[in-house]
Amino acid sequence: MVNMIRRGSYAWEPFLNGMATERSVITIDGMRIYAACTDKMDPITSYVEVTNLAGATIHSGSASSTGGSTIAGTLDLVRKKGSFGQSALNGMAFTGFETNNKQKIVGGSLNYSHPKFFTDVDFTIRDAGNYRAGGGQEIQYSQFTKYNISAQAGYKIKKHQQIEASLIYDKAVDVGYPALPMDVSLAKALIGSVSYTRHHISPLISQWQSKIYYNDVTHVMDDTERPNVPIRMDMPGWSKTAGFYSMLQGTSNRHDWKANLSGHYNKSLAEMTMFSNTPNEKDMFMLTWPGVQTYYGDLFIEDKYALSDKWNAAFSAGLAVHHNNIDNQFGLQSLRIFYPEMPGSKTRLLKRLSASVRHDAANWIYTFGAAYGERAPSVSEGYGFYLFNSFDRFDYIGNPDMRNEKSASVNASLAYQKAAFTAKINGSYFYIDDYILGRPRNGLSVMTIGAYGVKVYEQLKYATILNTSIDLGYQITKEFLWTGQLGYRRGTGENGLLLPLMQPFTYNSVITFARKSFSADASINGSSSHTRYNPQFGEKGLPAYAVFNISFANRFKFNGAQALTLKTGVENLLDRNYTTFADWNRIPRIGRNFFINLIWSF
Amino acid sequence: MELYTLNGKLQTGFNNIFFQIKNTDGTTIDNATAFWIPEMNMMSMKHSCPYSAISKAKNSTSTYMGFIVFQMAGSESEYWELNLNYSINGKDYTIKDRISVVEANRRVVESFQGSDSKRYILAMVEPTAPKVAINDMKAVLYRMDGMMNFPVVDDFKIVIDPRMPGMANHSSPNNTDLVQGTDKMYQGKLSLTMTGYWKINLQLLDSIGTVIKGEKVTETNEGSSIYFELEF
Numbered sequence: 001m002v003n004m005i006r007r008g009s010y011a012w013e014p015f016l017n018g019m020a021t022e023r024s025v026i027t028i029d030g031m032r033i034y035a036a037c038t039d040k041m042d043p044i045t046s047y048v049e050v051t052n053l054a055g056a057t058i059h060s061g062s063a064s065s066t067g068g069s070t071i072a073g074t075l076d077l078v079r080k081k082g083s084f085g086q087s088a089l090n091g092m093a094f095t096g097f098e099t100n101n102k103q104k105i106v107g108g109s110l111n112y113s114h115p116k117f118f119t120d121v122d123f124t125i126r127d128a129g130n131y132r133a134g135g136g137q138e139i140q141y142s143q144f145t146k147y148n149i150s151a152q153a154g155y156k157i158k159k160h161q162q163i164e165a166s167l168i169y170d171k172a173v174d175v176g177y178p179a180l181p182m183d184v185s186l187a188k189a190l191i192g193s194v195s196y197t198r199h200h201i202s203p204l205i206s207q208w209q210s211k212i213y214y215n216d217v218t219h220v221m222d223d224t225e226r227p228n229v230p231i232r233m234d235m236p237g238w239s240k241t242a243g244f245y246s247m248l249q250g251t252s253n254r255h256d257w258k259a260n261l262s263g264h265y266n267k268s269l270a271e272m273t274m275f276s277n278t279p280n281e282k283d284m285f286m287l288t289w290p291g292v293q294t295y296y297g298d299l300f301i302e303d304k305y306a307l308s309d310k311w312n313a314a315f316s317a318g319l320a321v322h323h324n325n326i327d328n329q330f331g332l333q334s335l336r337i338f339y340p341e342m343p344g345s346k347t348r349l350l351k352r353l354s355a356s357v358r359h360d361a362a363n364w365i366y367t368f369g370a371a372y373g374e375r376a377p378s379v380s381e382g383y384g385f386y387l388f389n390s391f392d393r394f395d396y397i398g399n400p401d402m403r404n405e406k407s408a409s410v411n412a413s414l415a416y417q418k419a420a421f422t423a424k425i426n427g428s429y430f431y432i433d434d435y436i437l438g439r440p441r442n443g444l445s446v447m448t449i450g451a452y453g454v455k456v457y458e459q460l461k462y463a464t465i466l467n468t469s470i471d472l473g474y475q476i477t478k479e480f481l482w483t484g485q486l487g488y489r490r491g492t493g494e495n496g497l498l499l500p501l502m503q504p505f506t507y508n509s510v511i512t513f514a515r516k517s518f519s520a521d522a523s524i525n526g527s528s529s530h531t532r533y534n535p536q537f538g539e540k541g542l543p544a545y546a547v548f549n550i551s552f553a554n555r556f557k558f559n560g561a562q563a564l565t566l567k568t569g570v571e572n573l574l575d576r577n578y579t580t581f582a583d584w585n586r587i588p589r590i591g592r593n594f595f596i597n598l599i600w601s602f
Numbered sequence: 603m604e605l606y607t608l609n610g611k612l613q614t615g616f617n618n619i620f621f622q623i624k625n626t627d628g629t630t631i632d633n634a635t636a637f638w639i640p641e642m643n644m645m646s647m648k649h650s651c652p653y654s655a656i657s658k659a660k661n662s663t664s665t666y667m668g669f670i671v672f673q674m675a676g677s678e679s680e681y682w683e684l685n686l687n688y689s690i691n692g693k694d695y696t697i698k699d700r701i702s703v704v705e706a707n708r709r710v711v712e713s714f715q716g717s718d719s720k721r722y723i724l725a726m727v728e729p730t731a732p733k734v735a736i737n738d739m740k741a742v743l744y745r746m747d748g749m750m751n752f753p754v755v756d757d758f759k760i761v762i763d764p765r766m767p768g769m770a771n772h773s774s775p776n777n778t779d780l781v782q783g784t785d786k787m788y789q790g791k792l793s794l795t796m797t798g799y800w801k802i803n804l805q806l807l808d809s810i811g812t813v814i815k816g817e818k819v820t821e822t823n824e825g826s827s828i829y830f831e832l833e834f
Contacts, residue, residue, distance in 0.1 A: 231769070276768045276798065282833050284769065284798035286734060333735030337776055337793045340736060386795070445773040447795065 001058060001469065002075070003503055007584040008177040009101065009131055010144040011046035011187075015582070017060060017428060017467050018489040018502055019072035022378040022436075023405075026075045027067045029166065030211060031193060032296075034266045036219035036239035037184075038288050038380060038387050041177060045077065047170045047189040047217070049124045049148040051094070051107055054080040060428055061409045062318065062352035062373035066247065066260045068298050069320045069350035071373045071407040071432065079166075082111045082118035084156055090561060092601035100593035101142065103128035119153040130176070133588035134577030141176030141183055141225065160199040167192045179584035180390050182223045182235065191215040203252070210246040230449035231277060237270035237289060243296075256304040263297040268379045269328070272386075288387055290331020292379045295323040312358045314369075320350040322376045324400075326383065334385055335400065338456075342400050346382075350374045350404060356411075365415040374404040381436050381457045386447040389438070391500075391538035391585055392455075395447050396438050399457040406433040420475035428467045435463035435493060463493040465502075484509040490532065500537035504530045504581055517555040524548050530581045540586055545578035547571075551595075565599040603686070603697060608730070612682075612703045614675050615710035616725040616742060620659060620667045623688060630664035636688035639750075640670050640701075644680045652723055652744040652752040671725045671742060673713040675705040708831035713746075716806065716814035721746035722755065724806065724828065727787060732794055732834045739792040741780055741830075743806075754786050757809040763819050763826070764792060764802045771824060794832070802830040 004012035005020075016024040026044045027033070035042045057076040059065060067074045089112045096105035109122030126146045130138050147170070154164040168191040175184040193213035201208055221235040243264025250257055270289035276282070302316035325345035326332045332344050356369030377399070380387055384398035411428035438455030446454055469487040476482055486507045491499030508525035526546035533539035551569025558564070575592040583589065605612075606620040623631040636656040642649050652671040659665040676682045686697045711725040728740035741760055744752040760780035766772045772795070780790035794800060803826035805816035816826040 272796075274769070274796075274798070278768055278799070281768060281799045282797060284766070284796045286796035330734060333733060334795070337734075337736055337774060337795060340776065444775055445771075447769065447772055449770045 001060065001073075001467070003501070003582050005501060005582045005584060006580075006587070006589070007041065007179040008144075008175070008587070009128060009142045009590075010146070010172065010175050010177075011042055013040055013043045014045055014075060015501065016058070016072040016075060017430065018465050018491055018499075019430075020501070022381060023070070023072040023375060024075060025065065025067040025070040025073075026077075028077045028168070028191065029079055029193070030067065030076060030245055031191065031213040031215065032068065032241055032243050032264045032266075033189070033191065033215050033217065034239040034241050034268055034294075034379070036217040036237040036268070036270070037187075037221060038235065038237055038270045038384065039177075039180060039182065039221060039390075041175075041180070041184055041221060042187050042217070042219050045075075046172070046187070047191065048077055048079070048168065049107075049122075049146075049150070049170070051124055052080050052109070052122050052148075052150055054078045060411055061354060061369070061371035061407070061430070063314070063316060063354040063356060063369060063371055064302060065316070065318060065352060065354075065373070066245075066258070066262070066300050066302075068262070068296065069318060069322070069352050069373060069375055071375050071405060071430070079150065079152070079168075080120070081152055082113055082120045082154065084115055084118055084154065084162075085113045087114050088112070090602060092599055094597060094599040096595065096597035098128070098593055098595045100590055101128040101131035105597070116156040117154065119151070121149070121151045123147070123149040131590045131593075134572060134575045134591035136575075136591065137577070137588070139178045139587060141178045144172060144175040146170070146172040146175075162197050164195045164197070165193070166195075176225070179587045181226070181229070181388075182221050182233075183225050184219065184221050185224065186218065186220040189215060189217045205248055205250040207249045208247070209249075210244065212242075212244045214240075214242045216240050232275040233272055235270065235272045235288065237268070239266060239268045241266040254306040256306075258300075258302040260300045261298070262300070264294075265296075266294040267327075268292050268294075269331075286385060287328065287331040287334055288385050289379055290326050290334055290383055290385060291328025292331075292383050293325040293327050294379070295321075295325070297321045310360050312360075314354075314356045314358075316352075316354045318350075318352040320352075322348045322350055324376070324382060331383075331385075335383060335398070338397055339400060346400060348376050348404055350376060363416055363418050365413075367413045368410075369412070370408075370410045372406070372408050374406045376404060377402050377436055377457065384457075386454075388448040388451060389455075389538075392536065393450070393452045393538060394438065394440065394455040395451050395453075397441075397444070397454060397456045402436060402457065402459055403434050405436050405459070407431065408433075422471075422473040424471045426467075426469045426471070430465040430467075432463045432465070433461075435460040437463075437493070460494045460497070463491065463497075463499060465489065465491045465499065479513055479515050481512045481514070482510070483512070497536075498532055498534040500534055500539055501582065502532060504528050504532065504542075506580075517557070518553070520550070520552045522548070522550045527580060533581070538585065539581075542579055542581065542586070545576060545580075547576050547578060548573040560602075562602045563600070565597075565601070567597040567599075568595065570594045605684075605701070612670075612672065612701055613706040614672050614703065615706050616669060616671050616727045618667060618669050620665055621686075622665055623690070631690055632664040634666070634688045634690045636666055636686060638668065638670075638687070639685045640672070641683045641685065642674065642676070642680065643683060647749065649749040650752065652725075652742065671711065671723060671744065672703045673711055673723050673725075674703075676701075676703045708833055710830055712804070712828045712830075714815050714828060717812070718808070718814060722806065722815070723752065724760070724804070726802075726830045729792065729832070732792075732800075732832050734794055734796055736776060737792045737794060739780060739790045741788045742786075743788055756782060756786075758782070758788075758814070759807040759809075759811075760788050760790070761805040761807060761816070762790060762792060762802055763804075764794065764800050765819060765825065766796075766798060767801055767824070768799055771819070773819075794834075797834050800832045801825060802832065804828045804830065 107124035195211035245262035298320040300318040354371035444454035505528035510523040530542035774793035778791035780788035
């Protein structure tokens with residue numbers, strides 16, 4: 001369901017159902033965060049650390065979209081969190097090393113619990129050099145260094161009432177993006193929240209949770225490290241978001257319901273300064289995100305209803321008010337060069353609906369769902385000013401006059417389980433009205449030296465995206481488990497236009513062996529050749545590939561709760577030089593890479 | 603008597619000039635009429651330049667103003683003089699003094715011979731404070747009929763093509779060519795997509811569209827032979 005679009009080793013962009021981040025809502029513990037980079041170098045997922053995530057909650061389309069109005073779906077990153085309990089202090093320390101890019105990882109966490117209080121603190125440091133693709137080719141500008149510290153604390157006011165506070169500080173420095181013409185000297189985010197939760201309010205209401213949050217992202221993109229550029233440029237960006245949500249949940253009879261009121265305010269600003277090659281000439285300055293304010297308010301309800309023990313149904317509906325305003329006079333006047341009559345603000349109403357049914361039989365589970373969703377154009381799509389896309393090599397201009405993008409989708413799945421065998425087939429189909437896409441506009445002069453032309457965001461009458469996947473599992477013996485996945489997507493627009501970044505036929509197959517504290521797995525992942533690509537977006541065809549990986553893990557127990565886990569293995573065992581459909585500008589992926597991780601918990 | 607300009611100096615191109623006439627006791631005169639004639643003293647000849655009549659400045663009782671378009675700077679040996687004649691209560695006075703005219707930092711005036719063999723002077727009036735926006739652009743156009751006679755040229759058109767030579771000749775959209783307004787000046791719209799150094803390539807067309815001077819910017823021709831410059 002999720003593809004990761006790679007622009008380097010760092011900050012991959014999650015594509016839900018084959019759609020870019022503009023079409024999905026990505027949250028961290030329910031908090032909306034707006035990226036601060038005009039080049040998508042900092043998807044929200046880059047501001048958390050994998051090691052402190054408990055998981056990711058993914059919903060397809062607008063089903064269960066508490067986070068806001070969406071088309072592709074929602075992705076909520078849920079961090080690990082302590083709990084109230086017996087007075088105890090435990091923690092862990094971990095370290096790791098990878099041979100290919102000399103990545104060094106150090107981290108640790110401390111968790112204290114108490115009947116009325118809990119706190120967690122964890123930190124991670126990662127530092128990597130350039131990686132080498134299969135065959136040993138060094139990929140320049142693929143290094144990164146990242147620091148992440150996160151802390152949470154909870155206090156029980158009284159029985160069934162608690163407050164929590166949380167803070168994430170994430171800082172990456174010297175991050176290279178081999179697929180892009182620029183790198184990042186600094187990307188930092190401060191993400192904080194305070195929440196209040198009450199349980200068992202009445203027989204009808206089981207939980208009421210309210211959270212207020214604030215985050216501040218700074219992103220400094222420049223080409224200082226690149227030896228040969230037509231012109232030196234700095235492109236910093238800033239994004240600040242403040243928001244809240246207040247969610248009621250309850251169960252009654254055969255209903256399991258949820259109501260969420262949420263809202264947020266964001267301001268996104270990005271600028272570009274170019275330093276003339278002619279001495280004593282003044283710097284060239286423009287706003288690439290002209291100080292765009294977004295005010296967003298949302299009401300969402302969901303009801304899951306058990307019709308019988310075999311039939312379940314779910315309904316959800318949401319209504320949002322979305323308001324954009326350009327409060328920066330310089331920015332507004334810049335955009336009015338293209339749109340002289342453009343007002344400084346725009347209000348939209350965004351509606352969403354979903355319904356699904358599920359039938360459980362002896363060995364079979366069927367689900368069927370239909371959904372409708374709308375979204376507003378993103379900051380770049382609505383208000384971007386000469387944003388260079390290094391894949392198709394066009395400068396992009398936003399379009400503030402666009403209508404909402406609308407999507408009607410259906411999804412179905414069929415799951416079968418018998419004894420040791422499981423199989424699930426999944427499919428979804430999106431019909432997207434007024435699909436937002438940059439189209440070449442003749443007669444406009446490029447800003448970026450060497451760009452092929454200028455694209456202005458416009459709306460295709462429609463586009464369709466089909467997603468399919470098959471998951472298989474077979475418990476061969478008590479110790480051996482085989483799992484396999486197959487996936488395929490198709491994206492087509494009006495007049496047969498092929499949408500970019502669509503996954504060809506891909507597969508992976510894993511054999512896992514587990515006995516007591518030892519586990520091992522061997523996996524193969526690969527793809528058919530990539531032939532349904534679109535050169536208009538800079539894409540090229542790709543040959544098929546297959547990559548092998550193996551890993552081993554063992555957990556050694558010591559006194560009490562102390563344990564040491566050792567994980568080691570090798571990725572891309574055969575050192576294949578390969579590139580996938582999801583690699584921006586077709587940079588090859590990492591070659592053979594041995595890794596070792598040590599985790600000591602106490 | 604003191605002359606004032608916005609930046610405190612006289613320079614090549616279009617200059618708005620203000621002055622007050624004071625009595626010896628320092629009080630200002632508010633009932634004078636005045637006219638001026640700028641004169642360039644060259645080694646071999648004298649000539650004037652385009653200039654306006656003098657009127658009272660807006661919202662002022664005793665400040666007088668007009669403009670002068672200097673097509674060249676002065677030097678030690680070749681210098682500008684200003685003849686200022688004014689009358690107060692029917693009594694005429696004359697002042698004649700050397701004035702220092704310096705070369706503007708950027709090209710803001712073009713003096714050339716057109717394809718019709720006539721000489722023209724074209725000077726930029728606006729924008730004086732350019733912005734990243736669609737700016738109002740203004741220019742004045744005169745013909746040189748002899749050394750002392752510079753009539754306004756009517757019904758021509760000034761085609762503009764702003765470019766950034768430092769950015770591979772990037773140009774901007776939604777520019778409007780300059781046509782004559784009611785105040786006899788030529789007016790249009792100039793889009794500037796970023797700060798920095800801009801070269802505004804010009805073509806002068808007569809009332810039937812014949813090119814009098816200037817060339818189109820193309821892949822092979824980086825700029826016109828007549829242009830203005832802006833840097834902000």
